[in-house]
Amino acid sequence: MPKKIRVLVNEDKCYLCGGCAGVCPTLAIEVSSSWRFIEEKCISCMICIKACPVGALSYEEVSQ
Ligand code: SF4
Ligand code: SF4
Numbered sequence: 001m002p003k004k005i006r007v008l009v010n011e012d013k014c015y016l017c018g019g020c021a022g023v024c025p026t027l028a029i030e031v032s033s034s035w036r037f038i039e040e041k042c043i044s045c046m047i048c049i050k051a052c053p054v055g056a057l058s059y060e061e062v063s064q
Pocket of ligand 1: 007023024025027028029041042043044045046049
Protein backbone atom coordinates (compact mmCIF):
# COMPACT_ATOMS: atom_id res chain seq x y z
CA MET A 1 0.00 0.00 0.00
CA PRO A 2 1.52 3.36 -0.93
CA LYS A 3 2.08 5.68 1.94
CA LYS A 4 -0.42 8.40 2.69
CA ILE A 5 1.00 11.80 3.48
CA ARG A 6 -0.04 15.05 5.05
CA VAL A 7 1.52 18.09 3.41
CA LEU A 8 2.90 20.70 5.77
CA VAL A 9 3.75 24.32 5.02
CA ASN A 10 6.51 26.41 6.51
CA GLU A 11 4.68 29.71 6.83
CA ASP A 12 7.92 31.61 7.24
CA LYS A 13 8.98 30.54 3.75
CA CYS A 14 5.65 30.47 1.91
CA TYR A 15 4.86 33.68 0.06
CA LEU A 16 1.43 32.47 -1.13
CA CYS A 17 2.35 32.32 -4.82
CA GLY A 18 -0.20 29.59 -5.44
CA GLY A 19 2.21 27.42 -7.41
CA CYS A 20 1.56 24.34 -5.33
CA ALA A 21 -2.19 24.76 -5.65
CA GLY A 22 -1.78 25.14 -9.40
CA VAL A 23 0.03 21.84 -9.87
CA CYS A 24 -2.02 19.73 -7.48
CA PRO A 25 -4.05 17.31 -9.61
CA THR A 26 -6.82 16.96 -7.07
CA LEU A 27 -7.15 20.55 -5.81
CA ALA A 28 -6.06 19.50 -2.35
CA ILE A 29 -4.32 22.83 -1.71
CA GLU A 30 -6.02 26.20 -1.63
CA VAL A 31 -4.02 29.42 -1.51
CA SER A 32 -5.58 32.81 -0.96
CA SER A 33 -4.82 34.90 2.09
CA SER A 34 -3.49 31.74 3.71
CA TRP A 35 -2.28 28.29 2.70
CA ARG A 36 -4.70 25.41 3.25
CA PHE A 37 -4.35 21.65 2.81
CA ILE A 38 -7.40 19.46 2.32
CA GLU A 39 -6.28 16.05 3.45
CA GLU A 40 -9.30 14.13 2.14
CA LYS A 41 -8.49 15.18 -1.44
CA CYS A 42 -4.75 14.47 -1.36
CA ILE A 43 -3.50 11.43 -3.28
CA SER A 44 0.04 11.70 -1.87
CA CYS A 45 1.68 12.29 -5.25
CA MET A 46 4.24 14.79 -3.83
CA ILE A 47 4.08 17.01 -6.91
CA CYS A 48 3.39 20.08 -4.78
CA ILE A 49 6.42 19.49 -2.61
CA LYS A 50 8.74 19.40 -5.62
CA ALA A 51 7.00 22.38 -7.23
CA CYS A 52 7.40 24.92 -4.44
CA PRO A 53 10.11 27.37 -5.55
CA VAL A 54 11.22 28.13 -2.01
CA GLY A 55 11.02 24.68 -0.47
CA ALA A 56 8.24 25.65 1.89
CA LEU A 57 6.50 22.29 1.76
CA SER A 58 7.32 19.08 3.55
CA TYR A 59 5.27 16.09 4.57
CA GLU A 60 4.65 13.58 7.26
CA GLU A 61 3.27 10.12 6.81
CA VAL A 62 -0.14 9.42 8.21
CA SER A 63 -1.76 6.11 9.00
CA GLN A 64 -4.56 5.16 6.63
S1 SF4 B 1 0.80 15.50 -2.59
FE1 SF4 B 1 -0.18 15.65 -4.62
S2 SF4 B 1 -2.37 15.46 -4.21
FE2 SF4 B 1 -1.39 15.90 -2.26
S3 SF4 B 1 -1.54 18.11 -2.06
FE3 SF4 B 1 0.45 17.67 -3.02
S4 SF4 B 1 0.10 17.77 -5.25
FE4 SF4 B 1 -1.90 17.64 -4.21
S1 SF4 C 1 4.40 26.98 -4.02
FE1 SF4 C 1 5.44 27.28 -2.04
S2 SF4 C 1 5.53 29.49 -1.77
FE2 SF4 C 1 4.00 29.09 -3.34
S3 SF4 C 1 2.04 28.97 -2.22
FE3 SF4 C 1 2.85 26.90 -2.39
S4 SF4 C 1 4.00 26.56 -0.49
FE4 SF4 C 1 3.69 28.77 -0.72
